[in-house]
Amino acid sequence: MGALPPGAGANHTMAQMEIELILMRQLASHLTMPIFLYGPDEDLLYFNEAAEKLIGISFDDAAPMPPDRLAALFRTKTEEGKRLPSSQLPIVIALRERRPVHQPVRFRSLDGVSRTIDLTAIPLDGQGGRQLGAVAIFWERKEEEAAE
């Protein structure tokens, strides 16, 4: 059986997302935890309203960017304040190594506030061995907020 070609149905330019990604996006849009959804090519597909509030930018205003660019933009570090190489970003591990990661991370939002959060990154696998992407969930520690 051949793979489904992009836009298999007709001549539109945007290929329809995999059904699991559609469901994940719709679920995320209803949840109050900040959630980022990445595709299998490490492309940022979506983040929800809670994520918009946390990082200070709306999804519609955010340019498409891979995880390492997003991490650099928000100066992502370890809990101890050390630089986090892109290969060690939880979402990158989930995307490339297909395993879940849960670890504390520090970053600075566009409002200048430095935050430490617990980050859970989970790969999304579909039937037939399809690698669909990954999702990152931010768990806020509001009591640790401090202006940098």
Next chain:
Amino acid sequence: MKVTLWGTRGSVPSPGPENVRYGGNTACVEVRGADGSLLILDAGSGVRRLGTVIGPEVGRIDILLTHLHMDHILGLGFFAPLYQEGLEVHIWGPPSAGHDLGTRLARYYLSRPLFPVRLRDLPCDLKLHDVERGVFSIPGFEVTADLVLHPGPTVGYRIRENGASLAYLPDHEPALGAREFPGSPEWISGFDLAHGADLLIHDAQYTVAEYSDHVGWGHSAMSHMLAFARAADVARLVTFHHDPAHSDTDIDCFVEEAQAAGLPFPVEAGQEGATYQVGD
């Protein structure tokens, strides 16, 4: 291709004087290719009658199941060609995460105590195929399958023959959880299957009021179906999977409302026995 509806009801067979015109049989659609190839979409109770008119000239039958809910398979055991020794019958359907199609069909229907004849005892030359998302060919047709929003592993199909296309999404809830619907095409379940189709057969189970009590059950409100069809820019729309509680009069009212909405394509209620010529 010539498309004939043998069952347009959803959920459960619903015979009765109030359902005489649109019919009470559950999902079954016959697709005949220009070369005589026979493809059947779903095997609800409507497939029993279809089985009685298939002549000896047919040497192969392909049955494409969208999913294994009972209203889409319950006619299988009563489909006469399955008992015709040596007749080549191919059944295609989605696997689950843990079981292939054959295991699922045997376990959930064609085995005791649910049915007296085991799947493995059928005398026809039966071949079972797991359908994944993608494009494949069967005699006379090119088929595209893709997962769609409905509980459990469920696919929709797009059938092509000589450039003409039929999209079949009988159980589909594309509006589930959507903040706005239909929104951007890339985020619409089933969009690629339906886009630009010459004929779309689509789930039309609920009214808007009924849908609010059935969110997540896997079906569409009429308004969702219309919005989906409009977004997908189909040429013609036929309603399907009518709710068992909807009488002929109810369905007439729903479709008249839809027709009055100024749609850029004709919409009509799926009626048992109706035929459609798709392409030449």
